[in-house]
Amino acid sequence: MSEFxxxxxxxxxxxxxxxxxxxxxxxxxxxxxxxLIGDAISHVAxxxxxxxxxxxxxxxxxxxxxxxxxxALVTVGMIELIRRLGRVEASAAMGVVFTSxxxxxxxxxxxxxxxxxxxxxxxxxxxxLESLIWFEGTGPGALVDPVALADLPPQLGRAAWVGLLxxxxxxxxxxxxxxxxxxxxxxxxxxxxxxxxxxxLVTLVAIAAIAAFEAVGSIIVIAxxxxxxxxARLMTNRLGRQIAWSQLFAVVSALLGYVLAGHGPGWLGxxxxxxxAGMIATLAGLILLGACLFGPRRHRTGAATAA
Amino acid sequence: METWWRALTFxxxxxxxxxxxxxxxxxxxxxxxxxxxxxxxxxxxxxxISHSTLPGLALAFILVGxxxxxxxxxxxxxxxxxxxxxxGLWAVQAISAHTRLGEDAAIGAVLSSFFAFGVxxxxxxxxxxxxxxxxxxxxxxxxxxxxxxSEAKLIAACALGLLLAVMVLRRDLLLLxxxxxxxxxxxxxxxxxxxxxLLLLMAIVVVGLRVTGLILIVALTIIxxxxxxxxxxxxxxxxxxxxxxxxxxxYLGVTxxxxxxxxxxxPLIVLAAFLLFLVSFLVSPRRGVLASLLAHRRLRSRVxxxxxxxxxxxxxxxxxxxxxALLRRRGYIRRDGVPTEAGLAxxxxxxxxxxxxxxxxxxxxxxxxxxxxxxxxxIHEVLSPDAIMALEAQLMGAGRAAR
Numbered sequence: 001m002s003e004f005x006x007x008x009x010x011x012x013x014x015x016x017x018x019x020x021x022x023x024x025x026x027x028x029x030x031x032x033x034x035x036l037i038g039d040a041i042s043h044v045a046x047x048x049x050x051x052x053x054x055x056x057x058x059x060x061x062x063x064x065x066x067x068x069x070x071x072a073l074v075t076v077g078m079i080e081l082i083r084r085l086g087r088v089e090a091s092a093a094m095g096v097v098f099t100s101x102x103x104x105x106x107x108x109x110x111x112x113x114x115x116x117x118x119x120x121x122x123x124x125x126x127x128x129l130e131s132l133i134w135f136e137g138t139g140p141g142a143l144v145d146p147v148a149l150a151d152l153p154p155q156l157g158r159a160a161w162v163g164l165l166x167x168x169x170x171x172x173x174x175x176x177x178x179x180x181x182x183x184x185x186x187x188x189x190x191x192x193x194x195x196x197x198x199x200x201l202v203t204l205v206a207i208a209a210i211a212a213f214e215a216v217g218s219i220i221v222i223a224x225x226x227x228x229x230x231x232a233r234l235m236t237n238r239l240g241r242q243i244a245w246s247q248l249f250a251v252v253s254a255l256l257g258y259v260l261a262g263h264g265p266g267w268l269g270x271x272x273x274x275x276x277a278g279m280i281a282t283l284a285g286l287i288l289l290g291a292c293l294f295g296p297r298r299h300r301t302g303a304a305t306a307a
Numbered sequence: 308m309e310t311w312w313r314a315l316t317f318x319x320x321x322x323x324x325x326x327x328x329x330x331x332x333x334x335x336x337x338x339x340x341x342x343x344x345x346x347x348x349x350x351x352x353x354x355x356i357s358h359s360t361l362p363g364l365a366l367a368f369i370l371v372g373x374x375x376x377x378x379x380x381x382x383x384x385x386x387x388x389x390x391x392x393x394x395g396l397w398a399v400q401a402i403s404a405h406t407r408l409g410e411d412a413a414i415g416a417v418l419s420s421f422f423a424f425g426v427x428x429x430x431x432x433x434x435x436x437x438x439x440x441x442x443x444x445x446x447x448x449x450x451x452x453x454x455x456x457s458e459a460k461l462i463a464a465c466a467l468g469l470l471l472a473v474m475v476l477r478r479d480l481l482l483l484x485x486x487x488x489x490x491x492x493x494x495x496x497x498x499x500x501x502x503x504x505l506l507l508l509m510a511i512v513v514v515g516l517r518v519t520g521l522i523l524i525v526a527l528t529i530i531x532x533x534x535x536x537x538x539x540x541x542x543x544x545x546x547x548x549x550x551x552x553x554x555x556x557x558y559l560g561v562t563x564x565x566x567x568x569x570x571x572x573x574p575l576i577v578l579a580a581f582l583l584f585l586v587s588f589l590v591s592p593r594r595g596v597l598a599s600l601l602a603h604r605r606l607r608s609r610v611x612x613x614x615x616x617x618x619x620x621x622x623x624x625x626x627x628x629x630x631x632a633l634l635r636r637r638g639y640i641r642r643d644g645v646p647t648e649a650g651l652a653x654x655x656x657x658x659x660x661x662x663x664x665x666x667x668x669x670x671x672x673x674x675x676x677x678x679x680x681x682x683x684x685x686i687h688e689v690l691s692p693d694a695i696m697a698l699e700a701q702l703m704g705a706g707r708a709a710r
Contacts, residue, residue, distance in 0.1 A: 030408070030409075030412050033409045033411050033412070034411070035409075035411040035412045035414075035415040035416075036351055036354075036411050036414060036415055038415070039354070039415055039418070039419075043522075082588065085588075085596050085599065086533075086537065086588050086594065086596070087594060088533055088536070089345070089348055089350065091348070091350050091351045091411070092345055092350040092351075092529055092532075092533050093533075094351070095350050095351055095353075095354065095525060095526070095529035095530075095533075096526075096529055096530050096533050096581070096584060099522070099523060099525050099526035099529065099530070099577055100526065100530070100577060100578065100580075100581035100584075102522060102523070103523055103526065103573065103574035103575075103577035103578050103581070104574065104578060106523075106571055106573070106574045107570075107571060107574040107575065107578065110569060110570070110571045110574070111570070219419060219422055219423050219426060220423070222415060222418070222419040223416075223419035223420055223423055225415070226412055226415035226416045226419060227416050227419065227420060230408050230412045230415075230416055233407065233408060233412075234406060234407065234408070261427070265431075272430075272431065272434040273430075274427045274428075274430040274431055275426050275427050275429070275430040277423070277426070278423045278424065278425075278426030278427040278429075278430065279423075279427050280423075281419055281420055281422075281423030281424075281426075282420055282423045282424045282427055284419075284420060284423075285416060285417075285419065285420020285421070285423065285424070286420070288416050288420070292401075292402055292405075292406050292408075295406075297407070298405075298406045298407065299405075299406065299407060300406075300407040
């Protein structure tokens with residue numbers, strides 16, 4: 001029990017919170033056909049973090065988050081600029097911007113790789129969920145012991161705050177968001193400010209991506225933005241139910257993925273454990289596969305069901 | 308600097324030269340295929356393809372490693388990468404064709420879950436006793452530094468083959484990009500051609516893994532075509548230009564990375580491509596930002612000049628600073644704002660032009676709609692002398708009738 005508290009409770013909680021947060025936002029990204037903005041933003045978190053490290057010289061979380069946030073906004077700005085001024089198609093503009101910024105991040109990182117900083121590309125991609133150890137979590141009693149609680153890894157607190165912020169803002173903005181997702185022109189005509197809500201959604205995506213990035217790596221972020229929401233979209237026609245499904249899928253893939261990563265190979269007789277973040281994202285993909293094959297609302301509206 | 312010059316002139320050793328040529332051929336082929344994919348508006352499909360190579364790559368590494376003890380066998384790795392990329396490609400196609408999800412969601416879902424599974428496999432590899440593990444990370448961000456000449460030759464040969472394949476297929480691909488329905492009436496199997504296009508893209512991504520890494524190969528299929536689009540409206544020229552820009556980016560990137568130990572090749576190639584894009588974006592004479600800015604200014608001064616002259620003709624006061632400055636610069640008004648002889652003559656001309664244009668617009672509204680800024684350019688630059696004569700006659704007739 002104390003082993004579970006020490007090594008697994010925090011990573012598990014962080015994984016669940018982050019998966020739920022990303023999946024929540026993902027519902028709107030999938031509806032708006034902007035799924036890949038999450039992909040772009042989690043790629044450019046790398047250059048943001050590297051630049052902030054080069055500027056401040058320390059691996060402080062606050063500076064890194066700020067750097068990643070700024071780079072996310074720069075990315076969105078550059079995409080819009082290239083799309084509008086250069087009359088380039090949106091997805092191509094996105095491809096130009098995020099690959100270039102990612103390249104810049106890798107270049108800066110390798111350039112300073114010799115200085116022995118603990119910051120590398122793999123870490124950024126896979127994250128390090130397993131390293132969130134709660135040393136004071138020696139037993140169930142630690143959950144009510146303030147001294148032990150103060151020792152909780154800071155990523156947990158940050159993930160919780162971001163989750164609350166995202167959920168709260170989505171509740172406040174739900175009407176505007178729904179309106180803008182289904183009918184932007186009508187939203188504009190009733191002064192629902194679709195452009196402003198768009199920007200806010202992208203900002204929330206960036207915040208969630210960055211908080212998640214630090215704890216679990218970017219790959220899980222992209223998977224969680226898209227897979228649970230896409231799978232949920234194939235289950236129902238109602239937005240409320242879709243969100244509920246996406247949350248369920250997120251929780252299932254986070255819990256099951258974590259357990260499978262830690263113990264799955266052991267059950268098969270191998271003495272090793274695999275990347276938890278990778279396993280969680282893989283499970284999210286498998287859930288989507290299941291939904292594609294068996295989801296009750298998998299076909300397009302109006303498409304022949306026999307086809 | 309000197310090392311770079313030697314790399315640029317291909318005198319930094321046989322290996323570097325082969326690698327440079329290989330990267331150039333690869334980038335040229337990527338630019339060509341990328342141009343067609345961009346025209347088909349599916350630029351980010353390559354993102355899904357490249358990420359989904361990872362599980363195949365890792366699986367091939369594990370199998371080869373178990374068999375021989377060292378997982379680094381380029382042909383086997385490429386084969387594995389191609390197999391899982393094909394699976395990923397099929398998944399994207401199937402999801403966007405058979406479910407209600409859009410292509411963006413399909414791409415994102417495939418790239419993230421395939422890549423995640425690859426990450427799981429990589430952690431398996433890390434706990435195995437197989438040599439050459441560090442070689443695998445080279446496939447994430449690319450590395451040409453330790454590349455064998457045989458590997459470079461393989462890549463160059465594949466790239467050359469792909470380049471030729473694109474050249475052979477270019478007409479059909481073009482038809483597909485611009486008018487898929489028409490292509491179908493011409494007896495072209497568009498579904499199969501789409502597949503061939505994506506398979507070519509996949510082949511390029513797989514071959515390019517070793518050079519730029521799987522994340523950045525995407526850039527080579529997107530950035531050069533987007534940059535080329537700025538310079539021309541003609542598709543075949545755009546394809547050729549994309550190949551040229553790609554090759555140039557490969558040339559600059561690889562040579563730059565040979566300057567110092569440990570400079571990563573992939574990012575440098577991509578940044579070179581981005582630089583070429585930036586130049587195109589800013590200074591291209593057709594669609595560049597600078598050109599648009601100049602065109603905007605020219606239009607604005609035309610409007611201001613015309614309005615100013617009309618005001619002069621009607622003896623109305625002018626308050627706008629820009630209008631006053633424009634009139635003064637052309638000598639139409641004096642410093643104190645009083646119109647000169649030339650100004651009054653120009654004002655009469657402007658008024659006459661305005662009347663001709665107004666008549667033209669009311670007589671031939673459909674034609675006028677098709678002319679850009681009809682009414683602002685001198686009418687003799689647009690209409691033939693005969694047409695203007697006819698308009699003049701009508702104008703006189705209308706004037707006489709009114710009197």
